[in-house]
Amino acid sequence: MKERDGDLKILLKDSLPLAGETELQRDLWPEMLRKFEERTFHVPWWDWALLAGVAVSFFAFPGLIPALLYHL
Amino acid sequence: MELLERFAKGDVDAFESLFRQYQGEVYRWIRRIVRNTATAEDITVETFWRMYRAHAQFDSARGNCGAWLRRIATHAAIDYLHRSRDEISLLDDPAAPTLQPPGEQLELRREIYRAMNKLSPALRAVILLALVEEEPYESIARALGISEGAVKVRVFRGVRILRKALQQAGVHA
Numbered sequence: 001m002k003e004r005d006g007d008l009k010i011l012l013k014d015s016l017p018l019a020g021e022t023e024l025q026r027d028l029w030p031e032m033l034r035k036f037e038e039r040t041f042h043v044p045w046w047d048w049a050l051l052a053g054v055a056v057s058f059f060a061f062p063g064l065i066p067a068l069l070y071h072l
Numbered sequence: 073m074e075l076l077e078r079f080a081k082g083d084v085d086a087f088e089s090l091f092r093q094y095q096g097e098v099y100r101w102i103r104r105i106v107r108n109t110a111t112a113e114d115i116t117v118e119t120f121w122r123m124y125r126a127h128a129q130f131d132s133a134r135g136n137c138g139a140w141l142r143r144i145a146t147h148a149a150i151d152y153l154h155r156s157r158d159e160i161s162l163l164d165d166p167a168a169p170t171l172q173p174p175g176e177q178l179e180l181r182r183e184i185y186r187a188m189n190k191l192s193p194a195l196r197a198v199i200l201l202a203l204v205e206e207e208p209y210e211s212i213a214r215a216l217g218i219s220e221g222a223v224k225v226r227v228f229r230g231v232r233i234l235r236k237a238l239q240q241a242g243v244h245a
Contacts, residue, residue, distance in 0.1 A: 008231060009203045015184040016204045019107050024099040029091055031117045039121070
């Protein structure tokens with residue numbers, strides 16, 4: 001490649017289009033509402049892991065079920 | 073009750089008002105860092121999501137919602153750069169003005185993109201904001217929650233890495 005001299009800043013500005021003045025083209029509130037809905041019903045993976053652990057324990061040791069019910 | 077106070081208490085209507093008031097400003101800031109329209113929109117929504125989750129931490133008495141949002145937005149954008157580090161291409165922005173440069177120019181541009189991709193996300197964000205977008209150091213410092221001196225150090229380190237990468241590619245800057 002042909003060697004180039006010049007200031008790094010000018011080189012960067014020449015190569016990267018300015019982004020700062022680009023306006024938002026649409027209202028993002030509907031996306032925000034969608035995100036609210038997704039996150040509201042989202043169950044974290046550790047909750048599923050806990051539930052699976054409890055289910056496995058009950059399957060392996062059925063005697064735990066009446067013991068747990070007694071203590072509830 | 074003031075809008076910010078209501079937001080700090082978790083009022084969704086107040087949040088919506090703030091969202092509508094600040095979405096454009098947040099989007100423009102994020103776009104300066106990620107340089108892609110669709111990504112900037114996604115991160116804008118993520119920024120407001122983080123803002124809403126942190127509503128209880130917002131000090132409505134101090135009231136500087138814009139500055140707080142800008143800081144959240146900057147960190148959300150840098151998090152995105154971390155996640156997509158090997159995928160990001162500064163060439164892939166359909167919204168960017170596309171004047172296809174001639175062959176040699178295009179090759180030079182590719183080398184610059186490669187050099188930029190060698191920077192850590194935090195350094196890349198600072199270089200883009202300081203050198204390309206010409207944001208004042210003070211504004212970058214506030215957005216990152218660091219001192220102006222720390223911004224200068226990051227610019228210095230970023231420039232050094234870029235120069236080295238470009239020199240290795242045969243470009244002298």
